[in-house]
Amino acid sequence: MFVLRQCLTLGTKSSIRNFSATTNLVNLTINEDTGVAIMELNKPPVNSLNYELLEAMHRTLVKLENEKCPGMILTSSSRSTFSAGLDLLEMYKPTVDKARRFWSMLQNTWIKLYSTPYPTVAAINGHSPAGGCLLAMSCEHRIMVPDKMIGLNETQLGIVAPQWFQDCMRNIIGERQAEKALIAGRMFTSEEALKIGLVDELATDKEDLMQKAHDFLDEQMGLPPLARSVVKVGFRKDTLSKLINGREADIKMFLDNVFQPKVQESLENYIQMLKKK
Numbered sequence: 001m002f003v004l005r006q007c008l009t010l011g012t013k014s015s016i017r018n019f020s021a022t023t024n025l026v027n028l029t030i031n032e033d034t035g036v037a038i039m040e041l042n043k044p045p046v047n048s049l050n051y052e053l054l055e056a057m058h059r060t061l062v063k064l065e066n067e068k069c070p071g072m073i074l075t076s077s078s079r080s081t082f083s084a085g086l087d088l089l090e091m092y093k094p095t096v097d098k099a100r101r102f103w104s105m106l107q108n109t110w111i112k113l114y115s116t117p118y119p120t121v122a123a124i125n126g127h128s129p130a131g132g133c134l135l136a137m138s139c140e141h142r143i144m145v146p147d148k149m150i151g152l153n154e155t156q157l158g159i160v161a162p163q164w165f166q167d168c169m170r171n172i173i174g175e176r177q178a179e180k181a182l183i184a185g186r187m188f189t190s191e192e193a194l195k196i197g198l199v200d201e202l203a204t205d206k207e208d209l210m211q212k213a214h215d216f217l218d219e220q221m222g223l224p225p226l227a228r229s230v231v232k233v234g235f236r237k238d239t240l241s242k243l244i245n246g247r248e249a250d251i252k253m254f255l256d257n258v259f260q261p262k263v264q265e266s267l268e269n270y271i272q273m274l275k276k277k
């Protein structure tokens, strides 16, 4: 196993097949011996989730499903950030069609990621606010490097985390902790996130992060896959069905919300603040 992992980090061609989604927004590396996939988000500088990145992720997840992927690590090519969440520019003064198309692709991608039968682990190598936190929470296991921030901070931006974002958090950290975190739009340090169970492990650095992610997958891939996946999907089905059966209502809620003048004002101020940093 050690030899294989070393091949993986060094990128030895004999055991690694590199598949790049047609855009390079997602780098997909599949280990030919183990089948383990590493899905690396690659939209510099901070992997903000715009339509194109979400679509590339969706396409990659469909490919992994078709190829009967045995396990997947979700990570980022950015040095500072796992994902900065939804691309604010997709929500700032969009047309109705653009906003609808964007939200629908976000739903598609989340449904695919949350319902994967195979084990998934988020190797969180940087900050992970809002939609970034959603991606991490949609994996089965979360490992994070120290001194970064994670959480659903929407309230602090004057926007509301959609119900399914909230449900994902509630499923992981429980009703009371989720209520407090969501009302405040609280961001947690890696260490705080570990304490409340929002992440499962801390890693010392990127190498340790990937090692721990592989260890998690090794353990999961040793379990009978069908039984494993039935239990996983069983636990997630209520949260999934709520969105799947209410997709149109969820889009409507997003559109009603995003076009409110107060929301547009908050987005504008926030974008300006980020640009001035």
Ligand SMILES: CCCC/C=C/CC(=O)SCCNC(=O)CCNC(=O)[C@H](O)C(C)(C)COP(=O)(O)OP(=O)(O)OC[C@H]1O[C@@H](n2cnc3c(N)ncnc32)[C@H](O)[C@@H]1OP(=O)(O)O
Pocket: 045, 046, 048, 049, 080, 081, 083, 084, 085, 086, 087, 088, 089, 091, 127, 129, 130, 131, 132, 153, 154, 157, 159, 160, 161, 162, 254, 257, 258, 263, 271, 274, 275, 276, 277
């Ligand atoms: C209406 C209902 C919708 C409900 C749901 C919303 C869910 C969401 O996901 S909303 C998005 C929430 N995201 C955030 O609050 C994160 C904002 N970004 C940051 O806090 C920081 O960028 C960072 C901690 C992630 C990284 O910090 P770092 O110092 O490394 O990078 P920066 O210099 O801040 O940013 C670089 C560059 O990227 C732009 N940018 C950052 N985040 C976003 C984003 N989410 N969307 C679009 N663009 C983003 C930032 O403006 C900088 O751009 P320039 O280089 O042009 O200045």
